[in-house]
Amino acid sequence: MAGRRKWISLAVLSALIVLLPLVFPSGYYYRVGALVFVNALSVVGLVILIGYAGQISLGHAGFAGIGAYACALAPEHLGLHPLLALVLGAAISAAMAALIGRPILRLKGYYLAVATLGFGILVSMVLTNERALTGGPDGMVVSDPGLRSLLRDMGWRVSGGEFWYGASGFVLLVGAWLALNLYDSPTGRAMRALHGSEVAAATVGIDVPRQKLRAFVISAVYASVAGSLLALQNGYITPDVAGFMHSVEMVTMAVLGGVGSVLGATFGAAILTLLPQVLTVFAEYEQLVLGLVMVLVMIFMPQGLLPSIAQRLKGRNK
Amino acid sequence: MLKTTTAIVTLAALAGLTGAAQAEIRLGASLSATGGAAFLGDPEAKTIEMLVEQMNEAGGIDGEEIALTLYDDGGDPNKARTFATRLVEDDEVVAIIGGSTTGTTMSILSVAESEGIPFISLAGAISIIDPVRDYVFKTPHTDRMACEKIFTDMQAQGITKVGMISGTDGFGASMQAQCKEVAGDYGVEIVADETYGPQDADMTPQLTRIRNTDGVQAVLNPGFGQGPAIVTRNVAQLGFDVPLYQSHGVASNAFIELAGADAAEGVRLPGTALLIADSLSEDDPQYDVVTSYTTAYRDAYGQETSTFGGYAHDAFALMVDAMKRSSDPEDPQAIRDALEETNGLVGTTGTYSFSPEDHLGLDLSAFRMLEVKDGGWQPVE
Amino acid sequence: MDALLQFLFSGLTVGAVYALVALGFTLIYNASDVVNFAQGEFVMLGGMITVFAYQAGVPLLLAATLAILITAALGVALNKLAIEPARGAPVVSLIIITIGASILIRGATQLIFDKQLHRFPAFSGDDPIRVMGATILPQSLWVLGGALAVFAVLWVFFSRTLTGKAVLATANNRVAAQLVGINTGWIMTLSFGLSAAIGAFAGVLVTPITLVSYDVGVTLALKGFAAAMLGGMGTPKGALVGGLLLGCLEALTAGYLSSQYKEAVAFIVILGTLFVMPQGLFGAKTTERV
Numbered sequence: 008m009a010g011r012r013k014w015i016s017l018a019v020l021s022a023l024i025v026l027l028p029l030v031f032p033s034g035y036y037y038r039v040g041a042l043v044f045v046n047a048l049s050v051v052g053l054v055i056l057i058g059y060a061g062q063i064s065l066g067h068a069g070f071a072g073i074g075a076y077a078c079a080l081a082p083e084h085l086g087l088h089p090l091l092a093l094v095l096g097a098a099i100s101a102a103m104a105a106l107i108g109r110p111i112l113r114l115k116g117y118y119l120a121v122a123t124l125g126f127g128i129l130v131s132m133v134l135t136n137e138r139a140l141t142g143g144p145d146g147m148v149v150s151d152p153g154l155r156s157l158l159r160d161m162g163w164r165v166s167g168g169e170f171w172y173g174a175s176g177f178v179l180l181v182g183a184w185l186a187l188n189l190y191d192s193p194t195g196r197a198m199r200a201l202h203g204s205e206v207a208a209a210t211v212g213i214d215v216p217r218q219k220l221r222a223f224v225i226s227a228v229y230a231s232v233a234g235s236l237l238a239l240q241n242g243y244i245t246p247d248v249a250g251f252m253h254s255v256e257m258v259t260m261a262v263l264g265g266v267g268s269v270l271g272a273t274f275g276a277a278i279l280t281l282l283p284q285v286l287t288v289f290a291e292y293e294q295l296v297l298g299l300v301m302v303l304v305m306i307f308m309p310q311g312l313l314p315s316i317a318q319r320l321k322g323r324n325k
Numbered sequence: 326m327l328k329t330t331t332a333i334v335t336l337a338a339l340a341g342l343t344g345a346a347q348a349e350i351r352l353g354a355s356l357s358a359t360g361g362a363a364f365l366g367d368p369e370a371k372t373i374e375m376l377v378e379q380m381n382e383a384g385g386i387d388g389e390e391i392a393l394t395l396y397d398d399g400g401d402p403n404k405a406r407t408f409a410t411r412l413v414e415d416d417e418v419v420a421i422i423g424g425s426t427t428g429t430t431m432s433i434l435s436v437a438e439s440e441g442i443p444f445i446s447l448a449g450a451i452s453i454i455d456p457v458r459d460y461v462f463k464t465p466h467t468d469r470m471a472c473e474k475i476f477t478d479m480q481a482q483g484i485t486k487v488g489m490i491s492g493t494d495g496f497g498a499s500m501q502a503q504c505k506e507v508a509g510d511y512g513v514e515i516v517a518d519e520t521y522g523p524q525d526a527d528m529t530p531q532l533t534r535i536r537n538t539d540g541v542q543a544v545l546n547p548g549f550g551q552g553p554a555i556v557t558r559n560v561a562q563l564g565f566d567v568p569l570y571q572s573h574g575v576a577s578n579a580f581i582e583l584a585g586a587d588a589a590e591g592v593r594l595p596g597t598a599l600l601i602a603d604s605l606s607e608d609d610p611q612y613d614v615v616t617s618y619t620t621a622y623r624d625a626y627g628q629e630t631s632t633f634g635g636y637a638h639d640a641f642a643l644m645v646d647a648m649k650r651s652s653d654p655e656d657p658q659a660i661r662d663a664l665e666e667t668n669g670l671v672g673t674t675g676t677y678s679f680s681p682e683d684h685l686g687l688d689l690s691a692f693r694m695l696e697v698k699d700g701g702w703q704p705v706e
Numbered sequence: 707m708d709a710l711l712q713f714l715f716s717g718l719t720v721g722a723v724y725a726l727v728a729l730g731f732t733l734i735y736n737a738s739d740v741v742n743f744a745q746g747e748f749v750m751l752g753g754m755i756t757v758f759a760y761q762a763g764v765p766l767l768l769a770a771t772l773a774i775l776i777t778a779a780l781g782v783a784l785n786k787l788a789i790e791p792a793r794g795a796p797v798v799s800l801i802i803i804t805i806g807a808s809i810l811i812r813g814a815t816q817l818i819f820d821k822q823l824h825r826f827p828a829f830s831g832d833d834p835i836r837v838m839g840a841t842i843l844p845q846s847l848w849v850l851g852g853a854l855a856v857f858a859v860l861w862v863f864f865s866r867t868l869t870g871k872a873v874l875a876t877a878n879n880r881v882a883a884q885l886v887g888i889n890t891g892w893i894m895t896l897s898f899g900l901s902a903a904i905g906a907f908a909g910v911l912v913t914p915i916t917l918v919s920y921d922v923g924v925t926l927a928l929k930g931f932a933a934a935m936l937g938g939m940g941t942p943k944g945a946l947v948g949g950l951l952l953g954c955l956e957a958l959t960a961g962y963l964s965s966q967y968k969e970a971v972a973f974i975v976i977l978g979t980l981f982v983m984p985q986g987l988f989g990a991k992t993t994e995r996v
Contacts, residue, residue, distance in 0.1 A: 035414040038407055063798060110981045116797065117741050121935040122980055124928075125973035135493060136520075136966045138502060144495035145427040145450060146402060167439070168410065237403065242435050245402050245428040245495075251928065255805060262802045283404065284411070290358070290397045291817060298810025302788050305803045309795035363821050363921070493966070519965045524925040526723055526916040529716040529841075530961035533709050551823050551917040562834045562841050563712075583825050583917060585832060628822070 013187040016270045020183055024176035028169075037168035039284055044175035045236045047276035048182050050260045051269055052229025055186055057258070058266040059195060060222035061202030062112065065120045065254050066127025070100040070227040071234030072134055072249025076141060078238040079149040089152035093235040100231035101224050108223040112216065124251065131249035146245030149238045171240040178236060182229060183269045189225070198222050230257070263304055265311025274313045349392040350385070350654050352377070352644065353418030355408040355433055356447075356637075357425035361494065361523065362400035364550050366425040368634030369447055370395060372618075373422060375625045376641045386648050389655075394418060398429050405429035409436035419657045420648075422640045424448050425633070426495050434461050443647075443661040445640040447633070450499055454684040460661055462684045464639040464674060465632075466692060468547075471573050472504035474595035474692040475545060476511035478705070482568065484542045488517035488535035490528065490556060492548030496574050497523075500547035516541055521552055528552075528559045536565050543567050549574030554583035561588035568593065576600050576632045576695070578702070586700035593705065595692040599635045599673050600702045614642075615673050632674075639672030646670055708839030713961035714954060715837075719846040721953020723916065725853040726908035727930025728937065728945035729860060730901050735940045736864070737873045737897035740800045744784065744808035746927025747815075748902045751777045752909025753918030754815060757824040766826060774906040780811075781902025782895055790894065808923060815920040828914040845914045852911045853946060856904055860942040873897060877940075936976050938989025947987060952976075 027040060049071060056062050077096025081087040087095065111122045134141050141147060155170050165173070189195040197218045201208035209215050238244040247253065256279065264275020282300065286293045308315035354373055357366030377393040385391055394416045398405040405424065412418045413436060420443045424430025427450040434453065437444035437460050446453050446463040449471075453463050479487065487508070491501035501520070508515050517538040519531035535541055544567055546556045553575045560569055569592050571580070576596035581589045598611040602619040605612050618638050622630045643664065648654035651663035667679040667686065675691020694705040727749055734742045752773045759769035788803050795803075829848055834841035863870040875883040876893045883890050909918065916922065933952045937944025952972055959968040979987065 033414045035407075035411040038410040038414075042403075042407060057798065063801075111977075114980055114984050117939055118935060118980055118984060118986070120741075120801075121932055122977055125932070125977050128973055129970055132967065132970050135498075138498060143498040143502070144493065145499055146431065148431070168414075241403060241406050241432060243402060243406075243428070243431045247401055247403070247428070252924075258798075259802055259805065262798055266798070284407070287396055287408075290395075292813065293397070294359070294809050294813025295817065296813075298806045298808070298813055301806025302803050302810065305795060305799045305806065306788060306792045309792060309799045359816070359821070360921075367821050519960075521960075521965060522969065524922065525720075526912070527716045527720050527957070530713045530957045531965045533712045534961060534965075537709060551919075554823070554825075554917060555915075558832070561832075562843055564834070564841065579822065583823055587832070 010191070013191065016187055016268070017180070017184055019270060020273065021180055024180065028172070034166055034168045037166070037172040039280065041168070041171040041175045041240060043273075043277045043280045044172070044179040045233050045240075046257075046260060046280050047273040048175070048179050048236070049230045049233035049257055050264070050272040050276045051179070051182050051186050052226035052233075053257055053261040054266055054269055054272045055189065055198070055229070056222045056226035057261055058268070058272075059190065059202065060198040060219055062219055062222060063116070063120050063258070064123040064223075064226070065251070065258065066123035066125070066130075067226065067230045067257055068249050068251070068253035069127035069130035070104065070230035071237070071253065071257075072130050072246065073100045073103065074231030074234030075149075075238035075244045075248045076134060077231075078235045079147050079244050080140065082150050089150060089239055090154075093232060093239070096235050097228045097231045100227045104224040104227035105220065108220045109216070112219040112223060124254070127249065127251060127254050131246050131251070134246040134249055141246070144246060146243060149242050149244055151242065152239055167240075171236075175236055175240070178232065179273070182232075183273070186269050194218065194221060259301060263301065263311060265314040267310070267314060271311050271313035275311065278312065348389045348655070350389050350648060351392050351394065351416060351418040353409075353412035353416060353421045353423075354393065354395040355398045355405050355412065355421070355423040355429065356395065357400035357429060358397040360399035360401065362426045362429075364631075365447070365496075365633045366397070366400070368628075368631045369425055369637035370397070371626055372622065372630075372634040372637040373641055375621060376638065379621065380645065386645060386654050391645075398423075398425075400426055400429065402426075402428040402432040406432035406436060409433040413437075413440045413442055418442070419655055420444070420644055420660050422447070422637065422644060427453065427499060428495060430463075434458065437461060441661075442657045443644075443664055445643060445664075447636040447640060449496065451503070457682060457684050460657075462643070462664055462679060464636045464643065464672065464677070464685075466573070466674065466687055467685065468500040468503040469507055470687070470689055470692065471500060471547075471595050472507050473511070474689060474694065475504070475570050475572075475593075476508060476513050477689075478593065478595075478694050479513055479543060479570070480511045482543075484568070485512055486514050486516045486540045486542050487545050488519070488538055488541040488543070489515055489545045489547070490519045490521065490531050490535065491546070492523055492550070492552045493520050494523045494548070494550070496572075497548035497552070500572055500574075504545065504547060521548075521556070523548075523550055523552060525552065526555065528556050529563060532556070532559050532563055532565060536563065541567060543570060545570045547572045547574065551583070554580060557584035557592060558588045561585075570594060573597070573632050573692075576702075578629050579631075581697055581700055581702075586697075589697045589700075592697045594695055596695040596702065597632055597635055597674050597691065598693065599630050599632060600695055601693070601704055602630075604703070610671055610676065611673065614671050618673055630673075635673035639674050639677070642672055643667055643670060643677060709961065711838055711840035713957045715840055715842040715846070716961075717954030717957030718850060718950060719842070719915065719953070720957060721933075721950035722846070722849040722853040723908070723912045723926070723949075724929045724933040724952050725946045725949025726849065726856065726911065727905070727926050728934040728949045729853065729856045729942060730905040730908065731930060731934045732860060732940055732942055732945050733873070733897045733901040733904070735934075736877050737894055738789070739797065739877055740789065740804065741931065741934075741939070742898075742901065743801065743804040743927055743931070744811060744923075745901065745905055745930060746923030746925070747808045747811040748777050748781065748905025748923075749909040749912070749926050750918060750920065750923040751780065751811065751815065752906030753913035753922070754819055754824070754909075754920065755906075756910050756913065757826055757918060758819055760826045766829075769826075770910040773910060774903050777906035777909075778899045778903040781898040781900075781905075784902075785894055785898035789898070790891070808927070812920055812923065819920065821920055823917050823919045825914060825917045843915070845911075849911045849915065852907065853949070856907070857942050857946045864942065869893075869896070932973070932976055935986055936979060938986030941988045944986055944988040 265271025
């Protein structure tokens with residue numbers, strides 16, 4: 008049963024990634040698709056943290072910022088290839104998460120929220136203030152990883168939009184696969200157990216702090232890689248990527264889509280990424296509609312969009 | 326005189342309507358009408374919408390109407406890039422105006438460059454046009470020019486030691502860096518260098534530090550939004566009696582209102598002719614363009630114009646001018662070539678002349694040193 | 707010496723602003739365990755409505771009263787339309803609801819009013835009061851006084867009145883509260899109305915100092931939230947002390963260390979405090995129910 012769920016999720020996801028371009032009327036849709044995938048990737052990380060382990064974070068954009076600026080800074084200052092910079096960023100994020108996670112994760116609920124929020128703000132503050140290094144609030148250029156020209160040399164001509172659509176889609180698939188594997192692994196079960204009740208989990212011998220920390224570190228890596236991908240495909244990065252609003256956006260995507268499932272998270276990411284694009288005609292009302300959607304979904308579908316819809320469909324079939 | 330113009334305009338409009346070819350020129354814009362940079366983007370968006378409407382009512386360009394697609398990127402560079410892609414790939418515009426901030430500009434810029442679409446930016450940083458990029462132009466003065474104008478004035482006053490207090494937003498931080506770079510050229514030493522967050526409520530600690538620094542003769546405050554108004558009020562509160570220089574970021578009547586006329590008295594800043602539209606002499610080269618813009622804006626929105634709206638006005642004027650001169654106003658390449666040949670176009674910010682080496686084309690004379698006197702802006706003689 | 711005093715004056719001014727926002731969080735939190743992230747929007751509305759009523763010619767006092775009443779009504783509406791229908795939803799859903807509500811209020815404000823900055827005159831003029839070489843504006847005293855007054859009222863409310871105790875009982879155990887005859891629905895309505903009113907009251911007091919525009923709520927909510935957590939969520943004492951402490955920390959850092967990193971220092975102190983005292987300075991110890 009559990010295994011089936013995993014393969015269905017992966018099949019749906021890969022089908023979407025491969026088939027959607029068939030109906031794309033213009034190159035712009037590849038760009039939006041790539042953004043959805045990048046957002047979905049960081050949200051899958053939050054599914055592990057919030058959905059599996061039941062911990063909240065309002066500071067994950069901080070990790071996205073680390074990943075993004077690693078890709079901007081390391082090639083320039085350390086001469087690293089941008090892809091190695093992505094790995095370096097992920098490693099720094101993981102180390103940082105492990106370092107602060109231990110004390111922070113002792114906190115619960117809103118106290119954990121404010122502590123993670125503080126971390127995110129510290130990262131964005133450093134990125135904003137260290138102008139000499141990061142270009143300050145104006146941001147900095149990220150050098151091209153040169154993968155597209157590599158493909159071109161191999162005789163495969165793709166546009167920038169198409170390339171990043173494919174690349175982000177692929178990374179999302181890998182990320183989703185790992186997250187789904189984790190779900191059914193002993194670690195995943197332990198995480199989900201402490202989501203239910205930490206005391207109960209501890210009494211059956213689960214090392215609660217250790218499992219929390221694992222979830223935190225893993226989700227930090229997801230956010231970091233997503234930040235790197237964003238920096239690489241945009242070719243330009245500003246501290247906004249590490250900002251509080253980005254953290255909130257990530258959590259909202261996760262919760263809106265359904266924080267318990269990888270597919271739901273992707274769905275949430277897609278909705279919140281597409282909404283501003285759809286609403287451009289009513290730009291004046293964009294915030295109004297966005298707020299309304301958030302409130303209404305949470306009232307009528309407190310489990311998130313996808314799980315609620317799935318439940319209803321099931322109910323109808325019976 | 327006015328009546329005949331109106332008549333001609335009406336005729337032209339009718340001709341445009343009845344003309345068989347309903348061709349249109351697609352113009353794109355991505356501006357920060359909301360979010361942290363709304364102070365820049367909101368008047369810019371309003372200005373462009375107003376000007377496009379005016380232009381179409383007047384018959385468009387050679388009978389072709391301008392179809393404007395305007396997106397609000399909320400100051401987010403990521404969104405700006407998406408909208409730039411959308412403008413080029415989906416809306417198939419022939420030119421883009423936009424990028425209220427340096428961050429959004431840099432995002433739009435790479436799309437415009439790789440797709441070969443002429444793009445006029447409304448942001449300050451010098452890195453936008455230096456090095457010169459084929460398709461990228463900009464209308465605002467660089468922050469460096471604002472600094473130079475201020476330091477020239479300080480030099481004339483015999484001020485050599487200055488305390489700076491800057492906003493940590495993109496505008497303030499960029500100007501802070503530029504000012505520190507050029508201060509030495511004018512014999513000015515920055516002896517104190519403080520900052521404040523864009524939403525801070527009280528800057529007396531920073532100002533107290535500046536006041537306690539030896540020999541400070543003037544305070545310079547690069548920033549926009551509420552920060553400069555609060556700094557101005559705090560300077561008055563502390564009884565800190567040195568000249569206060571603000572930046573072009575707050576060149577508006579609203580600033581005097583927010584800071585309070587008493588506190589703002591004597592504040593100096595480098596501004597454009599827009600701010601003193603009512604007191605410009607009729608033989609001023611900018612008189613016509615400035616008065617027609619400020620009047621139209623006031624009529625349309627019931628608000629005062631700002632320097633930033635002026636940047637958008639000039640960008641639109643440059644674009645229209647280039648389209649009119651170009652061989653084909655629907656061909657991006659032709660528009661770009663015509664843009665680069667712009668010569669002596671008078672805007673609200675100054676007079677523009679582009680060349681292959683210079684995609685800004687303004688000189689220092691475009692800035693006017695202004696001072697608050699009796700609750701209003703006056704040019705410094 | 708006069709520099710230190712000036713830093714403290716600044717810290718108290720800013721801290722009182724934070725404290726007023728933080729105090730607004732306590733009521734709703736106590737009644738429902740929800741941290742209302744739209745609290746900053748209530749503050750913003752208090753300022754904005756007063757500004758526009760005042761500009762339309764309404765006397766300042768009346769304009770302020772109007773703003774507080776309208777915002778209180780909005781608070782009640784928020785509870786009736788968004789919080790009550792979602793009863794039983796997980797806490798994270800409630801967070802998203804209040805964030806959604808704050809975005810909605812911002813969007814509506816920007817449409818109904820505008821995106822400009824506004825200000826109305828200070829209540830007792832702009833002539834600074836001099837104390838030993840340092841200065842403070844009369845409006846700062848108004849804000850400080852306002853924070854103290856709200857604190858006193860809340861303290862008396864929670865410890866001396868039956869309704870206040872009913873609020874605490876509702877938070878503690880809704881079913882049990884209903885069993886002993888507490889109308890929990892009404893308690894929730896009351897909490898949201900009062901919280902919104904406190905927020906709007908804060909907005910009225912601080913606008914002459916901080917200025918107001920449609921988007922000032924986010925930062926205010928953030929700082930107020932941090933202050934409340936520092937002091938301990940749910941206790942009026944924690945909100946007051948947390949706010950003033952946060953303000954003074956920022957001012958002293960800006961004055962003695964670095965203005966660039968003043969918020970960083972503030973957050974590091976908050977993090978440090980929470981590591982030692984996971985419930986904030988005055989927060990009640992809780993145990994997990996299994």
